[in-house]
Amino acid sequence: MSIMVKVEEKLYQNRYIVDESRPHIQIRNADVCKSCDSQACTVCCPAACYSRNETGGVTLVTDGCLECGTCRVVCQDKGNIAWDYPRGGYGISYKFG
Amino acid sequence: MVEKFDAIVIGAGPSGNAATYTLAKQGLKVLQLERGEYPGAKNVQGGIMYSHELEKIIPDFRDDCPTERHIIEQRVWLLGDDSYVGTNYRSEGFNTDAPNRYTIIRANIDKWWAERIRKVGGLQICETTVTELIRDASGRVTGVRTDREGGEIHADVVIMADGVNALLAKRAGMQAEAAPENVALAVKEILFIDPELIQQRFGIKEEEGVVIEIMGKVTKGMVGTAFLYTNKESLTIGIGCLISDFKTGSCPPYRMLEDLKNHPVIKPLIEGAEMKEYAAHMIPEGGYKAVPQLYGDGWMVVGDAAHFNNAAHREGSNLAMASGRMAAETVIGLHQAGRPYSAANLAAYKKKLDDSFIMKDLKKYRELPGIMHGNKQFFGAYPDEITAAAHNWFTVDSVDKKSKEKEIMKSFIKRRSVMGLVGDAIKLVRAVR
Ligand SMILES: Cc1cc2nc3c(=O)[nH]c(=O)nc-3n(C[C@H](O)[C@H](O)[C@H](O)COP(=O)(O)OP(=O)(O)OC[C@H]3O[C@@H](n4cnc5c(N)ncnc54)[C@H](O)[C@@H]3O)c2cc1C
Numbered sequence A: 001m002s003i004m005v006k007v008e009e010k011l012y013q014n015r016y017i018v019d020e021s022r023p024h025i026q027i028r029n030a031d032v033c034k035s036c037d038s039q040a041c042t043v044c045c046p047a048a049c050y051s052r053n054e055t056g057g058v059t060l061v062t063d064g065c066l067e068c069g070t071c072r073v074v075c076q077d078k079g080n081i082a083w084d085y086p087r088g089g090y091g092i093s094y095k096f097g
Numbered sequence B: 001m002v003e004k005f006d007a008i009v010i011g012a013g014p015s016g017n018a019a020t021y022t023l024a025k026q027g028l029k030v031l032q033l034e035r036g037e038y039p040g041a042k043n044v045q046g047g048i049m050y051s052h053e054l055e056k057i058i059p060d061f062r063d064d065c066p067t068e069r070h071i072i073e074q075r076v077w078l079l080g081d082d083s084y085v086g087t088n089y090r091s092e093g094f095n096t097d098a099p100n101r102y103t104i105i106r107a108n109i110d111k112w113w114a115e116r117i118r119k120v121g122g123l124q125i126c127e128t129t130v131t132e133l134i135r136d137a138s139g140r141v142t143g144v145r146t147d148r149e150g151g152e153i154h155a156d157v158v159i160m161a162d163g164v165n166a167l168l169a170k171r172a173g174m175q176a177e178a179a180p181e182n183v184a185l186a187v188k189e190i191l192f193i194d195p196e197l198i199q200q201r202f203g204i205k206e207e208e209g210v211v212i213e214i215m216g217k218v219t220k221g222m223v224g225t226a227f228l229y230t231n232k233e234s235l236t237i238g239i240g241c242l243i244s245d246f247k248t249g250s251c252p253p254y255r256m257l258e259d260l261k262n263h264p265v266i267k268p269l270i271e272g273a274e275m276k277e278y279a280a281h282m283i284p285e286g287g288y289k290a291v292p293q294l295y296g297d298g299w300m301v302v303g304d305a306a307h308f309n310n311a312a313h314r315e316g317s318n319l320a321m322a323s324g325r326m327a328a329e330t331v332i333g334l335h336q337a338g339r340p341y342s343a344a345n346l347a348a349y350k351k352k353l354d355d356s357f358i359m360k361d362l363k364k365y366r367e368l369p370g371i372m373h374g375n376k377q378f379f380g381a382y383p384d385e386i387t388a389a390a391h392n393w394f395t396v397d398s399v400d401k402k403s404k405e406k407e408i409m410k411s412f413i414k415r416r417s418v419m420g421l422v423g424d425a426i427k428l429v430r431a432v433r
């Protein structure tokens, strides 16, 4: 009975301090994603930052990132995600948490 | 000139706050670094706050701590497709002058801590990400590097209170990346609503609170739990599962949360409320066996970064506060004795942990594998309730299935949900035996 849900609408409520053109997470090698069977990052990320693209690989857009660390944990066997925190003060800024 | 501190604490969550406050109160020169825009900006909690550990550090916390409601009723619900079976424990006895559990809005609590830390002379600096530990040739930690210009700061000892990601210890080779079966991912929302409606729907007075711990079909077979808590003017709803289960599953966390919100027994409770924030955070749930190295020359690790989380009892922030306090007390002891912060001397921290509820509880449940997460609700605040609940599920397991099924069928409408629930019960019993 899964209901269609737009995660963008949820993320829209959040406050972010964007560090323009300084993504704090990067995919190391796009080819590794193409041969990744599970592409688990696309399912696990709570902000839907990872999506399958038309080349069979995965595109990462960190704008809505909640800095949880889940993608780094799921991709540890492939080690294809370079994960860091944003610079101090940037990124998600929870009002309530 | 490079500035030098007695101690640096990395992170302004409950573990780092407890450590910083305790050190500053004893007159040590302590610097606390936090990467968030303000304290709490990066943090997520359900949240229930337990008084006991906080009271030990700040006995008069009730004077100004911005808690939400004290909890007078605990519900544990097992959800079917369109039903629930559950237990409630409510007592007028929880309406005391010094309640034991409160619902909280985490960002408010972290800001309050900052003020209390300032008052005892601790220095907290936000908007500063620590990028690396500084170590000398022998490997001893002598300070930290930050992302600020000229951001090297030195101290006699560094306490890592940087939470579940624990990037600094991982980078320094002090601990390994967490296995997906040892961490849960939780997502939650805060829903604002007229307090009158909260009081009506949950049958409570102003100041009184209800917490509902939830499991069952909503986690779609994954090991996980959900919750619904009452704040003053808002409700908090969330759900979390082991990352290993999300990884092999097909349901993204936000869809799971949306399904929970639309469940027929949950929906009427949150109807008309306005969503104001969506958050996600990991929870360390590997237990005793996942606890990393806790100290070394010039350093200690506390709280979630040390994997101190008792998933079986839904306790995290209290272990964080207790471990932060113990690390600080270890430092104070050595400082006063004029002894160095060598690994051999800091072993006293581990000893304190071993002698406390932290390690004793983690050890008790060490065989509870990743399944811990699924048992949390049954192991809420009241041990008697816990055993009674566990016994119920055990009975369902051990008596011959056909007669038990008949019994259960009476209280449930749909066969499928019954089987789902029985399956969950078996999982639980296996995990807590
Ligand atoms: C959804 C959810 C519900 C929960 N519910 C409960 C509950 O009801 N009751 C309970 O007791 N516990 C609960 N917990 C667990 C509890 O929140 C944690 O155990 C607790 O917050 C851990 O405290 P900590 O200080 O160790 O880490 P954190 O609270 O994570 O604090 C770490 C701090 O360090 C900062 N930091 C990290 N890295 C750096 C760096 N490199 N430089 C500078 N700063 C850094 C972070 O910004 C953060 O402020 C819940 C957790 C979640 C996710």
Ligand code: SF4
Residues within 6 Å of the ligand: A027, A032, A033, A034, A036, A038, A039, A040, A041, A042, A050, A058, A074, A075, A078, A080, A081
């Ligand atoms: S899990 Fe890692 S390797 Fe696989 S698609 Fe995602 S980022 Fe690429």
Ligand code: SF4
Residues within 6 Å of the ligand: A025, A044, A045, A046, A047, A048, A049, A062, A064, A065, A066, A067, A068, A069, A070, A071, A072, B280
């Ligand atoms: S850290 Fe969390 S929110 Fe950010 S991209 Fe990774 S999984 Fe998504």
